[in-house]
Amino acid sequence: MNKNNNLKPKDFNTHIKPTWCTGCGNYGIWNALKKAFVSLGLKNHQILGVYGIGCSGNGTNFLKTYAFHALHGRALPVATGAKLANHKLHVVAMAGDGDGAGIGGNHFMHTCRRNINLTYIMHDNRVYGLTTGQAAPTTDRGTRTKSTPSGVLESPVNPIAIALASGASFVARGFSGDTKHLSGLFSEAIRHRGFSFVDVLQPCVTFNKKNTYEWYRKRIDNLQEDQNYSKKDAAEAFKRSNQDEEEKIPIGIFYQEEKPLYEDGLKQIERKPLVDHVINDIDINKLLNNYF
Amino acid sequence: MNKNNNLKPKDFNTHIKPTWCTGCGNYGIWNALKKAFVSLGLKNHQILGVYGIGCSGNGTNFLKTYAFHALHGRALPVATGAKLANHKLHVVAMAGDGDGAGIGGNHFMHTCRRNINLTYIMHDNRVYGLTTGQAAPTTDRGTRTKSTPSGVLESPVNPIAIALASGASFVARGFSGDTKHLSGLFSEAIRHRGFSFVDVLQPCVTFNKKNTYEWYRKRIDNLQEDQNYSKKDAAEAFKRSNQDEEEKIPIGIFYQEEKPLYEDGLKQIERKPLVDHVINDIDINKLLNNYF
Amino acid sequence: MRAENISIRIGGAAGYGIMAAGYMLSKVFAKKGYYVIDSNEYPSLIRGGHNTYTIRVSTNPVYSVSKNLDILIALDKQTIDLHREEVSYGGHILYDQQDFSSEEMKKSRKDINYLAVPFTKIIEQIEAPSVVRNQVSLGAILALIDISLDTLGTVVKETFMPKGENVVNLNSRAADLGYKYIKEKLNHSSPYTLEIVKHKSKMLVTGNDAVFLGGVRAGCKFFAAYPMTPSSSILHAFASAENEYNIVTKHAESELAVINMAMGASFAGARSMVATSGGGFSLMNEGLSAAAMTETPIVVVLSQRPAPATGLPTWTEQGDMLFAIHAAHGEFLRVVMAPGDPQECFYMTGQAFNLAEKYQIPVIILLDKYLSENHFACEKFDPAKIKVDRGTLIADSSELADDYQRYEKTKDGVSARVVSGLEGGIHIANTDEHDPYGFSSDDPNNRKDMMDKRFNKIKKLVKDLHPPKIYGPPEAEITCWSWGSCKGPILEAMKTLNREQKKVNLVHFNLLYPFLIEPVMKIIKDSNRNVIIENNKTSQLGKLIMMNTGLKFNSRILKYSGRQFLPGEIVSGIEQL
């Protein structure tokens, strides 16, 4: 990553003005991400953003990088395929909590344990935004929504705990109301050698009347400000992720470890990305001979 | 549950002799389960077994209860639907590790947090048996299989940790080589009020040459024999679930808690199961009037 | 001007309350006994996009909105830019001087009336939030067409009571001020007077509402869905009724969970339904196939939207017919319906549950965004016309045969089902090919028998199906062939065409599959010139007809811009044949 390019955050804008609701937490994520790209010295074409479907997914139109606006729930496998085909790309997958913890939950689990060098940002607004306010898997028990008028009957998915249980090597949480911290987190996530997951607490001003900016501000607690917290202890991270939210909601890096990349095991991309292999006239005679 | 019926384990046999390989761990699970039914005083028709596709799923033909042999990966949603429609049934879902932690992983996560009163047994042989020996999500890193001839590159799924992270209210592990303990575990799981998950270490004598009976026997360690272990501490349970397997593999109940059932929130089944409602002539005039 | 029918459009940015206002206005008309049909358009954004709500109100039955507007209410400038050309000669545009100067406006069309209304000032005056401008506009419209405010008052109450009396009052006052402003400005005369009707109040429902109502009436006890436009409101409706009507409604983790949960519930003995759109239906394919193999009844609502993939989530198209007919691996029987209006949605949902249970097969109900989300005023549905027939379902052990065979090889292919948990009813619902008890079997003869058994049901099934219905003069010069939601615009177009002496009729399929070859062949024999009208690119009904009859219709009117036909487009399409 070249730290000396002269890009500014606005160079990552497309000609389309974001259509998110005024005050939506997606703005904070968008700004933090652009800042992170700048601080890492990344150029637009070196980045591939892979988006799910949801309000956050609409962001595909606002961020100027290579982009794949995937199906609902499928950002991670698309990101995985693209990364394996061209591991020189910096791949950032972004999707809603419904997308990533609901319909796409299985890919989340498996991408964590796969440890491919890509970053996954969950736009966690604890609601289905784009489909106008149904319960998300992250919605608190008891919450009344269009799809749960008598209140949600399940315990919410805890994305941090799932990432930890699935063996992710970088697990963090940010708050879209604190762009500075968030942008730092994004930079560290992208810099991390391995799969990095950032759960972003993202107020949805239109459909989530509970988890507001204020509500979060009162509770948020930066793990890195706790001198005793070690981000190398998965069990402790797990415990913190289960903290009673009425007291504290930890943000920062819950867990980070160095472990072999999936790509490290792939001899076939050691020398160059798959996409750079010439395929014009591949000699298969040796293979054919196996069948004689 | 009526403890005084006179059924014997063999009363749960169908006319079909199991076709599992000689020595297969599925026999132990099958026997333990029949014993558990007997000890709980359950009759055949009070039970619904829901099976995935895999060697374990072939068991649908050997156990005499109501049965649904579902699609690969879909035992849990079928079980959920059936339980909600007729909550008087004792529903036991059974599937392989590929089925439940691979293709069906998302249902696993969500069924855990849902806390419906059903039991889920994972036949965890750490391999794809029925499709003749590919890597399962539970297969150890580095293992060479047909689908991973250069060795698995991912960390294995840890079903216990996932269940804990997903908020399951009963999380246990058994070993198919210890039918007595296993059968006790099954009884407790079925008796538990809520979703109960039992991960069963099941040797596959044909395709898994590493995780053999012997290998397990050397390492297995009953949590309930440790006086200091409390099954109410999720973080501790999480820690134990991540224990280095070369040293110890804990079995027994990792975690148990009482929490509201999903069904507790459903007024519509308070008086009787859904299936017992008469639907002949439902009066919808009140509803119709909402549209005037 | 005394009018038989009037077309009104309200437009503005997303977030301006366009949908709410439009719906309330439709409701006013329906309550007063008018025929109403509306059509809303919005992009897949929560804010910022352009929304419109178009209403056609009439003293006589109407089947479609029209292209020409009598009244356009513009809550922003864009509305005027986009829709000015659609206003009829002599029509009215209501706008706020703050958004647009009248000079600027008049440049392009001098043949229409511009009425400035100080929407913003009025709500500032009563200190209401800006969204309440929509209520001012409602008052203004009613003044314009000379309808008193009392019914709107009721609707405002019904709508806002849950938010408290203050909100009700604020909205009422806003409407009042809008009304008064216009009345005064026009000197208490109204340019339009909708003829008074003596009809009883009408129901105002969408196709989704009707499917929901039909489902509740038919005894649907388990409904599962994962939200997906334009099917989501069925989920919301079931969720809101679940306690009172003893229905378990599950917003599950994915469409895979949805279809499999519904299958489990149906297996246990509860009537079950799911609803989705194309992408979710794609995900449900494997489950559909499992329902077929296990002979578990299931009703699947597929409300189409323009695809492939995510497509145009909030727009309309009929792109999934042949997919629905051939969906999922393996060969199996199913029914595919395509109701054309809310009445058909209601009654056919009842029929769908009966067919699903009598024949133990999946039944797919095709809707589209147009039918799912637009409102139609209609006569009260008659619940008595939906009768429950659960086929061979056994709920009592005493009715069970001694040696109960779940998949008994019967002559008509239908075997006895059992409510799970009955003593003596034990069996396997098996996605593997199976023997009559449900045990897995790969015997070749059994396989053949079981395939025959499952397909043999068609013989009895077709007797429960109805051929396409013919609308309009029996001996027409031109016969239109269509399906599903195109019914309305075509019927509306036929009014014009048949008035001008062109004799046009319509063969409308609300039941697509199994295809009833004989009756269709007969209609073809009796018809002169045939034209297919579909809201898709590849003429799927045309292919279906050809596939079953060998006959190809060379004339086609197809639209695939993501919008429903307007009657005028069909009129000119037919005139150009």
Next chain:
Amino acid sequence: MRAENISIRIGGAAGYGIMAAGYMLSKVFAKKGYYVIDSNEYPSLIRGGHNTYTIRVSTNPVYSVSKNLDILIALDKQTIDLHREEVSYGGHILYDQQDFSSEEMKKSRKDINYLAVPFTKIIEQIEAPSVVRNQVSLGAILALIDISLDTLGTVVKETFMPKGENVVNLNSRAADLGYKYIKEKLNHSSPYTLEIVKHKSKMLVTGNDAVFLGGVRAGCKFFAAYPMTPSSSILHAFASAENEYNIVTKHAESELAVINMAMGASFAGARSMVATSGGGFSLMNEGLSAAAMTETPIVVVLSQRPAPATGLPTWTEQGDMLFAIHAAHGEFLRVVMAPGDPQECFYMTGQAFNLAEKYQIPVIILLDKYLSENHFACEKFDPAKIKVDRGTLIADSSELADDYQRYEKTKDGVSARVVSGLEGGIHIANTDEHDPYGFSSDDPNNRKDMMDKRFNKIKKLVKDLHPPKIYGPPEAEITCWSWGSCKGPILEAMKTLNREQKKVNLVHFNLLYPFLIEPVMKIIKDSNRNVIIENNKTSQLGKLIMMNTGLKFNSRILKYSGRQFLPGEIVSGIEQL
């Protein structure tokens, strides 16, 4: 008896090494230059079920195994019970006295020869595990048909070397003892003598092998799958070749992951393929639709097995054609192929990648269990005949237009793709409907244009497609119509039918969609009596032809017992027409 061709079946319980032995025997014949075709049958169980492996070896081309067996090797009693009737008059049954008494046996068929071989005793003698009985049987067979042991020796070495020299020796000795036992028992004369051929050694491949080989040659760089019979061996083959041929092979967590990963890899610029069976294909539908919308090339192998649902996982059927053609929501262009033998599998896989990339569409290759898992001896494939054409893919920034539009509205509908990461190539691959740059757009005109753009490709595409191929005499009395793997049994049946003066030919579709109407119409015009032959219940090819030509063939030979046709069934089917 000098023989031109011989049919052999080995049977026994699962776990008896039937598959291994059968394959080794086929290999011996192929190495010696004979034509071989084999057919294995096994249930979806790891142990306990009944397995058979049937081989037809011939000095001249053979296309199918036959019903009648010359030699039956029974490694258990069940084999004799199940297959005795298939042994030809004068044929041989080899069995172990321990399993079955010869008295008992002779009761039912006295017209055949029973040869007791002490399989078990022989392996006990050399202290080999019981599975090695299969090698004894191989030796015995070769003795019976008078083929020396040397080639088997080579095959044993190739097969068992990875397990060590001891294993090789043990297996060789077992074969040797089987050989000697028969030779001695028959006094060194053999009842059969396969004519000696001077052909070069042949390749012995399955359809799956051929698809794999074609894929590697075509430059497939990313292969993903979730194991599913009968497609799994493609995964195994790619996995084993991944290092040497620089291919990333991913056994992913589900078919949903599979198709989306492949789409991501293809988007980035790598040729990508996936393989599955019906259930997995159902799950891939949504992804297929996304590939179409984003115009991402993808090759999808769908190896059919009897369905619906889990069905008969290890058996064969052609049940998914119309599903593949109509799969997934929305309307989009695709190619559906159905190669009929390994040669076609190889070359058409090459073609599939070119079509996918040239037209930026999904290409589906239909196989079935029969083609996927049975072995065919054939001439060495010619890799040079697969030429790579990547269409408009740009891999170098300098070739990029200044204002690069990924979805430029070109005349032929094809726009320039770009290897991701190039400077100047930034764009959105968007599952939403999008403008030429890929930005989401719900403009109605853009929608129409983009649908037209995507469909316009068909004009150029059809020029790259070939019509069905005609086999047999041009002016036949009876013309068979079929597709995919039925080719072999029909060609074999035609040998018999045309020998007896019936003039029969075959129109074989290995490319089903887009359907080339003109050439097919021409064939129909030129043909006399038509009969459709398909391995399914509903005659899907018949429907496809009718859908496209309006013509219905009234004669059908359909089989849907989960088994492939035997040539004799086709012969008698045609004779009964």
